Amino acid sequence: MNGKMKSWYRLLPIASLGLFVVVWVILARGENRMVPTPGETLSRFMDIMVNPISKAILPVHLLISLRRVLIAFFFAIVLGILLGVALGWNRTFRAVVGPVFEIVRPIPPIAWIPLVILWCGIKELPKIVIVFIGSFVPIVLNTYSGIKEIDPLLINAGKILGANHRQLLTEITLPATIPAILAGIRTALSSGWMCVVAAEMIVAKQGVGFLIVRGQESGDTALIVVCMLVIGLVSLALSTILSKLEGVLCPWQFSKAK
DSSP: OOHHHHHHHHHHHHHHHHHHHHHHHHHHTSTTOOSOOHHHHHHHHHHHHHSOBTTBOHHHHHHHHHHHHHHHHHHHHHHHHHHHHHHHHOHHHHHHHHHHHHHHTTSOGGGGHHHHHHHHOSSHHHHHHHHHHHHHHHHHHHHHHHHHTSOHHHHHHHHHTTOOHHHIIIIIIHHHHHHHHHHHHHHHHHHHHHHHHHHHHHSOSSSHHHHHHHHHHHTOHHHHHHHHHHHHHHHHHHHHHHHHHHHHHOHHHHHHHO
């Protein structure tokens, strides 16, 4: 790619953000405007950074939500990869567990909230469980799909070279599945944030989801927009970290894109 094209692709994100701000300003200038102006949003952001709501300023609320997401995310990655590998690699396990997973999989994570509250109460555990449910399924599906889509020639080549069953899994199948697993993790991250906000909007006294509900109850649209933007920026940061990790673990994927 030549220098002009590289410069063009660097400018496109800036232009996109500029267009977003312009549309935002236009929507905020109407008579019956439903969104605050960028200035009002910035002012509310600065205010909540120093003046607490429910005994916590914005960074504390954000850290509480982030902690819930990361705890659930860790268990979703470990258990999701294990289940996805088992479903994709073991035909007997897939025949036994696969139908049950296919029945449970389409159920939205939010639909589990009443049952999870009954089982786990209203403290921290139910929020983490809801995020786990929302993050778990994409990781399982991508891991399973990654294993099923491996080129049979790779497996046959391993068998010809004398690889045993364990070596075929750990030295050929799993490395080839890493891109699919990472794609599932990135999808699960977005789902996890959606679930934690939903859970906090129902049963929480702190967290960004709680702040969104507080803004709705008080008609504070600036607070709602601040929380939405913060969630988006944190998700972007985490997604960027995962992209960098993918570049380290799967450099061939980025070489193809170039």
